[in-house]
Every structure is written in structure tokens, then in C-alpha cells.
Amino acid sequence: MRKQCPYPEKLCSKLEQCAYYQKVKPYCEKFKAYCDKVLALSNDNLEKTIAIAVALCLVCAVLVSLAAVALKPLQVSNKELDMKKNILDVAGLLQENSDIEKVFASQIEAKLVDLETGEYAEGNANEYDQRKAAKDPAQSVAIPKDKDIAHIRIKAKLAKVYLVKDGNTTKSIILPVSGYGLWSTLYGFLALEADGQTVQSINFYDQAETPGLGGEVVNPKWRALWKGKKVYAEVDQASLEKGLIEEADKGEPALALIKGTVDTSKAGSQYQVDGLAGASLTSTGVTNLVRYWMSKEGFSTYLSKVRTVAEKKS
Ligand SMILES: Cc1cc2nc3c(=O)[nH]c(=O)nc-3n(C[C@H](O)[C@H](O)[C@H](O)COP(=O)(O)O)c2cc1C
16 A cells, blocks of 8 residues: 655655656655654654754754845845945934935945055946955055055055045045954044045944953044044144154154043144053054055055145135
């Protein structure tokens, strides 16, 4: 007598017609026989316990894999949205309940900059991933050890900058920055006014410094201290005479985090930001990454062109 089929009849007849199933059928039957044998064992049996555990692991692994694959597009779009949120935040355009996509599309323009020439480069800036490009030997360059003050070793040849637009006018420029702190590489954005010199804001969207110590880089109160600071040593005769700025420092990034609180009554305070309390090493890392990206290795050539255009306009 034929054993009763536990599966719906239609499915069984379809399976019987399938050439692939015919090939694997002997193995399926063996597997089913093994399952029946194991299930008939007592619950105290070691083989049954192991077999059930393995089966459970397999089912869970399949479910997790399916979830990971199915949720990938959602993850990608959430990541993009989060990045846009960070950019609007550093641009000072993030407001509660604002439509991020809409504000971003209407006020932010992504551009590619060739770091060597300081010129805008061709290409789809919206599709470009600078962090990915830095890992691709064809799109990146190794940083000479003596110049790698941010300890990042490699940089993408093209950087993705964001221009904050008000009609045809550029209100500010958002530059990607990165560098090593104490425990992690910090990734963030530095927003400069259209003069390519005055800081509007800074934020770090990816870092793993200690919360409460180096992690204070994300504290809005500390971030607010950056507003209005100057990046480059200005050609200021009084400062030159007082020895605050040396002739050789002209055009070099002067901005730095200092130990303690900045005395705003003192000359040169426009180039200083309070260091993070109890986190000298992260503070040094932040100074180094800002100085690296504002130097000729980073955006200095581009920004000097921006300044020339801004001066001509004013
Ligand atoms: C558990 C732990 C976590 C720390 N995390 C940081 C950190 O994220 N950034 C940092 O600069 N220093 C951190 N430090 C402190 C450094 O080891 C070092 O003492 C500090 O940077 C010196 O800063 P100060 O000269 O301002 O006191 C941490 C120390 C400990 C014990």
C-alpha cells in the first residue's frame, strides 16, 4: 500500500514532473527517513537534541539571511537619508519636522573636487562615495608618512563637497573631513562660509571615541564654539610683528584645539577652540584632521580658488 503523502496532492504531482527533483529525490527520501527516525527517538536522546539544535540553527540562519537581503534597499536609503540629515545639520538647515529630502534637493548641490588641482571634476557627484573611493587603488593615492598627520594613510583623489545654495549664490561650503582620534577614525563635515575661511559649523557623524570624553565631539555646546573661527592665518601685519603668525605660516591652516578655555580677549583666539576636557588625545586628533584637510594635501588649493572668486565678487 502507498504511504500517505503528507504534502498537498498538487504540489506532489508537480514535484514528480520536475527533472531536478527526480535527481535529488533519493536524497530527499533519505533525509525524510532520517527525520522520521530522529523524531521517533525519545526527547532525552542526545542525537535528537543535536539534530533539532542544528535544524533550528539552519532555519534561523536562512531567516536572518532572507531578512538581511530583503532589508538591504531600506538600509541603503536610510543611510543616505541620515547622511543628508548630517549635511543639513552642519549647514544649519535642519529643523524639527522639516522634509529632509525636499530641503536637501532645493538647497544643497554636491560637487566633485580634484584635490590636486583644486578644480571641480566631471562626474556624477550624487552617486560618488568618497569613503568607498578611498579604498579603491585606482581612485585613491597613498599619503606620504610625513604628511599623514590625520593618520588615514590613503585618500580618494576626488572629494565630494556640498555647496549650500541660495538661488545662484553659494552661502557656504561643506567639506568632508576624517582622521584618527584615540580609538577610532572620526568622519565628519566642516562647514565654511563662502569666504572659504570662516567656520560655520562642524559635526562628526561616525566616530567611536569614549562617550563623555572624546565622544563629546558630538556635543552641540562644544560644536557651537567653532562658529566664526578662522581656518587660515590671515596676512595681518600686527600679528606678524607680534610673532603670532610667522611669514611661513601665511595660507597654512592655523585652527587648533587648545588645552582649556580660549581667552577671546587675546590675539590669535580666532584660530583657537576649547579642547575637550579629559580627552587631549581626541582633541589632538581633531586638530590634526582639520589641519590635514585644510592643508595643501586636502582642500587648501580648492579653497584658495574659492577665496579668489569671493574676493573678485566683493
Ligand atoms: C576608559 C578610558 C577611556 C578614555 N577615552 C578617551 C577618549 O575617548 N579620548 C581621549 O582623548 N582620552 C580618553 N581617555 C583618556 C586618555 O587616556 C588620556 O588620559 C587623556 O587623553 C588625557 O587628557 P587630559 O590631558 O585632558 O587629561 C580615556 C581614558 C580611559 C581610562
